[in-house]
Amino acid sequence: MSDDSQQLAQQVRDAFEKKTPLSIQGTQSRSFLRYSEHGNKLSTLEHSGIVAYEPTELVITVRAGTSIASVQDTLAEHKQSLAFDPPRFAQSGTIGGTVASGLSGPSRPWMGAVRDHVLGTRIINGKGDIMSFGGQVMKNVAGYDVSRLMCGAFGTLGVILDVSFKVLPIPESSSTLVFEYDAQNAIDHVNEWSAQTVPLNGACWSAGKLYIRLSGTDAGVKTAINTIGGDVYTDNDLLWDELRDQKNSFFNNAGYWRLSLPPATPVLSIEGEWLLDWGGAQRWLKSSEHPDKIRQMTVERGGHAEHWHGKDKNLLRMPLDSIVHRYHKNLKDAFDPAHILNNHALYSDL
Amino acid sequence: MPISQSSQLYKQLVQQLPAERLLVSSESLAPYECDGLSAYRQLPLMVVLPVDIEEVQYILKVCFSLDVPVVARGAGTSLSGGALPVETGVVLSLAKFNEILSIDGHNRTARVQPGVRNLAISEAAKPYGLYYAPDPSSQIACSIGGNVAENAGGVHCLKYGLTVHNILELKLLTIEGDLLTIGSQALDSPGYDLLALMTGSEGMLGIITEITVKLLPIPDTARVLLAAFDDIEKAGNAVANIIAAGIIPAGLEMMDNPSICAAEDFIHAGYPTDATAILLCELDGTESDVSSQLITVKQVLEHNGATEIRIAEDEAQRLIFWAGRKSAFPAVGRLAPDYYCMDGTIPRKHLGTVLKRINELSLEHGLKVANVFHAGDGNLHPLILYDANNPGELENAEHFGGKILEHCVEVGGSITGEHGVGVEKIDQMCVQFQTQELEQFHAIKHAFDPAGLLNPGKAVPELHRCAELGAMHVHHGQLPHPELERF
Ligand SMILES: Cc1cc2nc3c(=O)[nH]c(=O)nc-3n(C[C@H](O)[C@H](O)[C@H](O)COP(=O)(O)OP(=O)(O)OC[C@H]3O[C@@H](n4cnc5c(N)ncnc54)[C@H](O)[C@@H]3O)c2cc1C
Numbered sequence: 001m002s003d004d005s006q007q008l009a010q011q012v013r014d015a016f017e018k019k020t021p022l023s024i025q026g027t028q029s030r031s032f033l034r035y036s037e038h039g040n041k042l043s044t045l046e047h048s049g050i051v052a053y054e055p056t057e058l059v060i061t062v063r064a065g066t067s068i069a070s071v072q073d074t075l076a077e078h079k080q081s082l083a084f085d086p087p088r089f090a091q092s093g094t095i096g097g098t099v100a101s102g103l104s105g106p107s108r109p110w111m112g113a114v115r116d117h118v119l120g121t122r123i124i125n126g127k128g129d130i131m132s133f134g135g136q137v138m139k140n141v142a143g144y145d146v147s148r149l150m151c152g153a154f155g156t157l158g159v160i161l162d163v164s165f166k167v168l169p170i171p172e173s174s175s176t177l178v179f180e181y182d183a184q185n186a187i188d189h190v191n192e193w194s195a196q197t198v199p200l201n202g203a204c205w206s207a208g209k210l211y212i213r214l215s216g217t218d219a220g221v222k223t224a225i226n227t228i229g230g231d232v233y234t235d236n237d238l239l240w241d242e243l244r245d246q247k248n249s250f251f252n253n254a255g256y257w258r259l260s261l262p263p264a265t266p267v268l269s270i271e272g273e274w275l276l277d278w279g280g281a282q283r284w285l286k287s288s289e290h291p292d293k294i295r296q297m298t299v300e301r302g303g304h305a306e307h308w309h310g311k312d313k314n315l316l317r318m319p320l321d322s323i324v325h326r327y328h329k330n331l332k333d334a335f336d337p338a339h340i341l342n343n344h345a346l347y348s349d350l
Numbered sequence: 351m352p353i354s355q356s357s358q359l360y361k362q363l364v365q366q367l368p369a370e371r372l373l374v375s376s377e378s379l380a381p382y383e384c385d386g387l388s389a390y391r392q393l394p395l396m397v398v399l400p401v402d403i404e405e406v407q408y409i410l411k412v413c414f415s416l417d418v419p420v421v422a423r424g425a426g427t428s429l430s431g432g433a434l435p436v437e438t439g440v441v442l443s444l445a446k447f448n449e450i451l452s453i454d455g456h457n458r459t460a461r462v463q464p465g466v467r468n469l470a471i472s473e474a475a476k477p478y479g480l481y482y483a484p485d486p487s488s489q490i491a492c493s494i495g496g497n498v499a500e501n502a503g504g505v506h507c508l509k510y511g512l513t514v515h516n517i518l519e520l521k522l523l524t525i526e527g528d529l530l531t532i533g534s535q536a537l538d539s540p541g542y543d544l545l546a547l548m549t550g551s552e553g554m555l556g557i558i559t560e561i562t563v564k565l566l567p568i569p570d571t572a573r574v575l576l577a578a579f580d581d582i583e584k585a586g587n588a589v590a591n592i593i594a595a596g597i598i599p600a601g602l603e604m605m606d607n608p609s610i611c612a613a614e615d616f617i618h619a620g621y622p623t624d625a626t627a628i629l630l631c632e633l634d635g636t637e638s639d640v641s642s643q644l645i646t647v648k649q650v651l652e653h654n655g656a657t658e659i660r661i662a663e664d665e666a667q668r669l670i671f672w673a674g675r676k677s678a679f680p681a682v683g684r685l686a687p688d689y690y691c692m693d694g695t696i697p698r699k700h701l702g703t704v705l706k707r708i709n710e711l712s713l714e715h716g717l718k719v720a721n722v723f724h725a726g727d728g729n730l731h732p733l734i735l736y737d738a739n740n741p742g743e744l745e746n747a748e749h750f751g752g753k754i755l756e757h758c759v760e761v762g763g764s765i766t767g768e769h770g771v772g773v774e775k776i777d778q779m780c781v782q783f784q785t786q787e788l789e790q791f792h793a794i795k796h797a798f799d800p801a802g803l804l805n806p807g808k809a810v811p812e813l814h815r816c817a818e819l820g821a822m823h824v825h826h827g828q829l830p831h832p833e834l835e836r837f
Contacts, residue, residue, distance in 0.1 A: 007641030056590035057697050073754060079596055091777070108537065115543055116515050129786040137695040138727035139512065139767035141501045142552045142782050143810065144794050148514070169596035193455055197570050197636050220639035262457035278559040281537050302535030303631070317540045323528045328541055330797035335790070346541065
């Protein structure tokens, strides 16, 4: 529970001078999402603790090494939460890793992603400069939005020190309904409800069943249950937590695809086992189809495909368009001119 | 200084664009000499009005090769001088990019050109039961491209977010004419979050040529409460306690007494003119959500000493309650020949002290001020009243405004919540950011526009400018004297 930022900055400055690469590490709960890992370890774990929390301002500022669980617990004492409900995988996943990987939980389509809740950051760039962007206020358009740029950049642009998040009240009431639907039916229904004021907060389909989570006021949730039918599912929290943390039986370490698609995209004709989350916007697939076919069908539908826990890291992320890639490299140079921060975390050259 | 038709620039552009879409005469340039911050005026070399991406690409390539600055312009409603022309540059108007390309009711998105007006999107989405949530007060006029470039907000952004939360994909041309697709039709895409970087980048990194926005279901119902207070602090506490009660209202707006009186005089909404402050709190969603939250909010307002609470009984009354707030700018505008609209944000708990400081500054500068406040998200709009015809009064108003913004930074806030930095707040950027951060901004700019041709002189100050200001700070203990030329 201490401020380790000066030591971390010194380590980066030393590495900058010697041009020795660094590998930024929290608890490594998301390291399987790195293309590859290089350099001397720079641990953020000592840099932990809550810097400031003001429930009525809806803002919490947290050091990168703080665990997700402890932040959510603190917020829960005030009936608030990080509404993007990030995966924890191992219970000890850190806030820095959450922001760097940009992963969000089952409520993402309705509550927003990590980046939607980030208000400000303090970072160290590749020269060892400590800098602050954004702030602790809801609205701030002074300067480029560097804070959100850190989300999903996998530490390639800077070492995340502190993050300020917008927090939200935990809804008064939350219930899960289950329906016997095939995948297409499930996609159609969820997207129809999403276009109405149904208080959706989760929608996943697996093995012939659609589960939806409704959250809001007691009265609002009751009304929604009466309107849309289905059976009340009692293992409410467990279902969503296991889905979020990939602990249910679908997920194993043998490799599976994550397809990010426009939510109403019809069922894709790819053989395999499917689990649909985010109301159809995030689809998990175990399949022996050729990777090229899976990628191509996803791209044709306006999405992209990632292969998680696979043997071939070249399938992890789809390549960027060559021009977009060039500007990515320009940005990398802008933040990390000596190329010492988490090199190759995103791609072979980024 | 308008350009001659024999210049290289004109000759090259006219090869691909019809002459009627290349404006060069002083009369045709005049409407472009300023944006919503009309105290600043500058004629450009010329204005170009492309109709498709190929034309924009061609214009950019020509300007790049001839080293000519380019200023993008949407509807020209910026309040920070973001679209102010550069004397040696071209204004690239996106006015003819005014088509809604498609609406996808199933995926709840709309693909639009940048010149489409904000409100036109919601109008077009209405048959699908959907709308586009960010609603700047200028929404009848401002363009969605301008909204992206400024990361515009609105009355409803506490609950529904700013522009950055409500867009999915951009097509963008860099100054070198590279066409980038940023974001995607899905909820995420590989690589850096360039969507966030481009949002609010004030036309400094690229020209936005297409936008896919998210659409939301139109709420079944919306109800608004109006509460009067005899004390600003009490109103501020009421805001904090509504939020502590677990409610995120769709809108939560505060007006101080001068704003209340001005609005009442102008629109006759029945506002209580003896109140020190009023709060407008809107709740939306399903009938059952709204009726249960309405009870809670009413209790909170009572506990926090509201002297009067009214609930709009029907849609007509709801619109009247809002009419006063929505017309606050023009209403205050009637109190003096000119007004200057500020845009600071603060942590809400400091509202009382900040308003007190604004009143002190008002006395010091001898200029009246009225305050409207997006209270839910801490975004303060002090409106400074002045008369530009009185020599020195504009400079005095600007000085006053600068002081307010610096105070916002002191209490942990920001110099701009939604209007952008533009030319207006460029000096206050030196107060909000340190040298290293400003250098980082310049490096980002360099990554996309190494020659610095897009909207030069805006948004991010040169370091020597801050150094000079800093030196003066030390010398005189205050910002540079008004008569010093600022730009
Ligand atoms: C009465 C009034 C009320 C207002 N209320 C609000 C409010 O509630 N909330 C709010 O956020 N703002 C408000 N504004 C400010 C203004 O309307 C917004 O900033 C708006 O987003 C500007 O849009 P525009 O199309 O007029 O852009 P312009 O003024 O034309 O341009 C603004 C900036 O965007 C750049 N730009 C424009 N189009 C593009 C493009 N296609 N590609 C790249 N860069 C581009 C320009 O270069 C410039 O830097 C208000 C203004 C007025 C006059």
